[in-house]
Amino acid sequence: MKRLQIKTAQNVDINFTIATGGQRLFAFIIDNIIKFAYIYFAYQFLNFRLIDDSFGGDHWTIKAIDVLIFLPVTFYSLYSEILLNGQTLGKMLLKIRVIHRDGFKPSITDYTIRWFLRTIDFNLFSLIFIYLASLGLDTEEELLVFVFIVGKLVGFLLIIFTEKNQRFGDLIANTVVIYLKDDVKFSDTILETITESYKPLYPSVIRLSDNDARIIKDTFNMAVKANDYNTLVKLRTKIIEVTGIKSTHKNDKAFIDAVLKDYNYYTQSM
Template sequence: MSKISILTPQNIELEYDLASLGDRIVAAIIDRLILIAYGIIILVIATQANFSGDIMQLFIFVISLPIIFYSLLSEVFMNGQTIGKRVMKIKVISINGNQPTFSQYLLRWLFRIIDLWMTGSILGIIMIAVNEKRQRLGDIVAGTTLIKTTPRTSINDTLYVPVAETNYKATYPEVINLKDSDIQLVKEVIMNVHKSGNTLLAYQTMQKIETVLNIKSQHEPLTFLYAVLSDYNHLSIIAS
């Protein structure tokens, strides 16, 4: 399976499984069926309503907007996914590892005109098939690609969920100063270490956290990251 290594803004290199061409095609088919069903329903309503000419034109224009902007709005408000992508467990991600910005979503949506509509999807399929990062033209211009959201290792096998203890004492109370995005990065690093066996990744992440929080680890890198998760979860519950 094709993979992509992404260097995050925290200078941590993460590895993701890329969405396959088949995943993207099936997701597109699902989305297309949803839009067809929507169009049929609207057509039935319009027929039954018996609108006059001008009103019918306005009605058709208004109800066409969700079809035109479906992909853009879905990805913006559904964390890089359409319904089809969510079913196939794939999502849009920025090449730099961040959540794509609106301008990136907009660029890849605009280039659907070339990738999909003007060429009958042929250009998009060819680009995805031959591109190392599985990018169509819109992805290349926007700096995005699609990855699988489900890691090959079960999250239950990789992430430690602390047992609720009334006498739990945080080893690193400073972790409360981290952001949710930082903790998500820690989780992704742990999963990547379990998949790849690259313990250097855990060590680099530990060093980064030590620098940011001005602390010194009392544990091995991977054990330290688990402790960070446990402490953060515990302290967040107390703070709430």
């Protein structure tokens, strides 16, 4: 899987797993099933003949009601991502989320740009076809299906072939879609296993925040797994710089491990 590396204000790198084209495709399919289900039930349970009779067959009134019914479908992706922190129901089920390329939560403007540019990513050729059909040109049903499929493929082709799996809307809004881990294990949190007899060595660790501790632990675990000693040295140097600790450990790995345990000792006992 592709990775997105972000450097934090503490000059520590955090890595995110970028969602694959397959994950985004299945999320897209789930979201469209939800949309079609809404439309189906709306037309099944609303008595449009009664509405037609009530307004005396007023064409514009009926069209206005149609627009109102389709509004939740039209803006589904936009309001879902704003309200659900970068996720639609499909994205939630596939455990993927939209974030800004800098690692922050996208703004409402970013979400709006992504939503608006879906027109190019998924519906451009369909809109062209509709325009041509409105001119009275003869069109075959097979051509309609072909244009519809090609129109939907534009966004997915960009997702597959761009460096960060970004469709056009992502590229312009500067967003990416990341994959969230299936579960949060104890080792993935800032918590450490410490015994009642544990004796801390570095009281200055309380200068760190919970977010600092999480970043340190994530980076530490990845560096240990990859035998990345350069990262361990940089991490040790940054911890000492921020906390002012005078290390009694000559080994970087042992020092950082002690810092994490001490942080848990002091924060859990407060």
